[in-house]
Amino acid sequence: MATLILVRHGRSTANTAGLLAGWTPGVHLDERGAAQAASLPARLADVPIAAVVSSPLERCLQTLRPLLDARPGLEPQTDERIGECHYGDWSGRKLAELAGEPLMEVVQQHPSAAVFPGGESMRAMQARAVDAVREWNDRVDAEHGEDAVYLMCSHGDIIKSLVADALGMHLDLFQRIHVEPCSVTAIRYTRTRPFLLRLGDTGELGDLAPRGGGERAAEGDAVVGGGAGAP
Structure with missing residues (x-):
């Protein structure tokens, strides 16, 4: 079956x-995000x-533009099922x-039970993203062969939930996964099980440096939505 490359969008103005951007309009790549995309x-x-x-x-389509410009004839197809989590009333608010x-x-601590007020549950978010990947796997296999590689540009929580599914992890453990802006995660799907080939690969080491507490509410907490990455 197909190999999937997951790219998180570059650093955004909301990051x-x-x-917490969610589906808030007007969020685009900042200067660093544009450089990451390039x-x-x-x-x-x-x-x-x-x-x-x-x-x-927009931030995902902007991230893809340099890649698409470098490969004429390759046009993106959008799929709302890999769009950001619908955070509802939390959208646009300060983390x-x-x-x-x-x-x-x-x-x-228990994301499988989390339902955002006026939005969706994290369980529903994962289900729609997994459904999208399974359907695209079948489509890419049929159109390009089982050795084909395809790419999806999506968001931090979506990618983390897809990695959890590929690893057979319960959604309650997905906050242990972290993916940087414009990082590459790769999953090879087979008939019997997926294999995680890369996780959050940026080709940089700066994101391993200690950071201040601005991104985290408390030690051990994950950054909802994915965070801004290395400074």
Whole structure:
């Protein structure tokens, strides 16, 4: 079956502002995010890509543009099922402010039970993303052969939930996974089980340096939405 390359969008204006963007309009790549996107063609130069699928949100389409410009004839197809989690009333709010919400403890410790007010559950988010990948696997296999590689550009929580599914992890453990902006995660699917080939690969080591506490509500908490990455 097909090999899937998952690219998280580059750093966005919401990431640097410490906001939970969700589907809030007007969120785009910041200067660093644009530079990250510009590096994608070289990073993936040796990888034959049969198809490209994107979240419909602007920051993902912007991230893909340099890669698509470098490969004429490769056009992205959008799929709302790999769009960001619908955070509902949390969308557009400061992460530092949300850290004090009682629901945040559920999001961190028991995400399979988390339902965002006015939005969707994290369980539903994962289900739609997994359904999308399974359907695209079949489509790419049928159109390009079982050795084909295709790419999806999506969001932090979506990619983490897909990795959890590939590893057979319960959704309650997915907050242990982290993917940086514009990082590459690769999963090879087979008839009997998936294999995780790369996880959050940026080709950089700066993201391993200690950071201040601005991105995290408490030690051990994950950054909802994915975080801004290395400074």
